[in-house]
Amino acid sequence: MRIPMSVMLQQAKKGKYGCPAPNVFSWDDVKTCFELSVQYRAPIVIDMAPIPPLMEPIAKAVAYYDTKYPNAVVTLNLDHGDTWENIMLALRYGFDSVMIDRSMCELEQNIRETAEVVKVAHAMGVSVEAELGRVGYNANYALCAEEASAYTDPGEARHFVQATGVDCLAVSVGTSHGVYSGGIPHLEFELLSRLSGELEIPLVLHGGSSTGDENLKKAVELGIQKVNLCSDLCNAGYDAMQAACAKITNRRPMPPEIYDPMTAGYREMLEHYLKLFGGIGALDQKYC
Numbered sequence: 001m002r003i004p005m006s007v008m009l010q011q012a013k014k015g016k017y018g019c020p021a022p023n024v025f026s027w028d029d030v031k032t033c034f035e036l037s038v039q040y041r042a043p044i045v046i047d048m049a050p051i052p053p054l055m056e057p058i059a060k061a062v063a064y065y066d067t068k069y070p071n072a073v074v075t076l077n078l079d080h081g082d083t084w085e086n087i088m089l090a091l092r093y094g095f096d097s098v099m100i101d102r103s104m105c106e107l108e109q110n111i112r113e114t115a116e117v118v119k120v121a122h123a124m125g126v127s128v129e130a131e132l133g134r135v136g137y138n139a140n141y142a143l144c145a146e147e148a149s150a151y152t153d154p155g156e157a158r159h160f161v162q163a164t165g166v167d168c169l170a171v172s173v174g175t176s177h178g179v180y181s182g183g184i185p186h187l188e189f190e191l192l193s194r195l196s197g198e199l200e201i202p203l204v205l206h207g208g209s210s211t212g213d214e215n216l217k218k219a220v221e222l223g224i225q226k227v228n229l230c231s232d233l234c235n236a237g238y239d240a241m242q243a244a245c246a247k248i249t250n251r252r253p254m255p256p257e258i259y260d261p262m263t264a265g266y267r268e269m270l271e272h273y274l275k276l277f278g279g280i281g282a283l284d285q286k287y288c
Helices: 005-015 025-039 052-068 085-095 107-123 152-162 189-200 213-221 231-246 257-277
Strands: 019-022 044-046 073-080 097-100 127-132 170-171 203-207 226-231
Touching: 005 019, 005 073, 005 127, 005 170, 005 226, 019 257, 025 044, 025 052, 025 073, 025 257, 052 073, 052 085, 073 085, 073 107, 085 097, 085 107, 085 231, 097 107, 107 127, 107 152, 127 152, 152 170, 152 189, 170 226, 189 203, 189 213, 213 226, 213 257, 226 231, 226 257, 231 257
Parallel strands: 019 044, 019 226, 044 073, 073 097, 097 127, 127 170, 170 203, 203 226
Antiparallel strands: none
């Protein structure tokens, strides 16, 4: 079953657990999300980056597996919507949620453009995520959070939410996209606690990969309802594929010998985070 992301994250806020939001790149990744949702009775946000050639196929994959796994609860979200055109494509393809990321803009421009997307998306029954504060990243995903993040200001966050009507907010409290070059990052948990206490809408943590299990578990306990994951899943898949191919010495591997281990590695890492965030069995409670 597919539901609006706003509904899923409000349920998580009420139940005090977090929803993993894995980036997907293939039908196998999408299938993995549905299977794990059913297996662990847990909701999952399927995140899709704004890659136009992949957006429609991924949307079709979600629609297909929704018919095959009716007991799963998922939502399809456009991650880091970068242009108006890509956001409109996501709406056309039937995404359940879109993110507009104008966090690098001045506050008033961020508010203005986010409010425009909210107006259109809400008219179509689609949830909207936005970002306030700057979660760092660069081309090789090696920036440390201390250098790359501008933390979210609680006062600005209150004004932003009221002015835009956004459904959930990605906040900057010390994480950075990708894999850290300087060890596990320091998170501003006091700031996160303030943001969670002052804002009624669910909060999102970007840059979950390599942030550390203790950090992520505490972040969820203090009010994060959605944790974005990409690099850890992709790297786990690649490592599993590389190990499997290394065992084949007398010939080149066949496609299933490449893709199956990659999917298995991705799945194992996603399963780990699903358990860590506390949503196991959430679908057995009163839901929706």
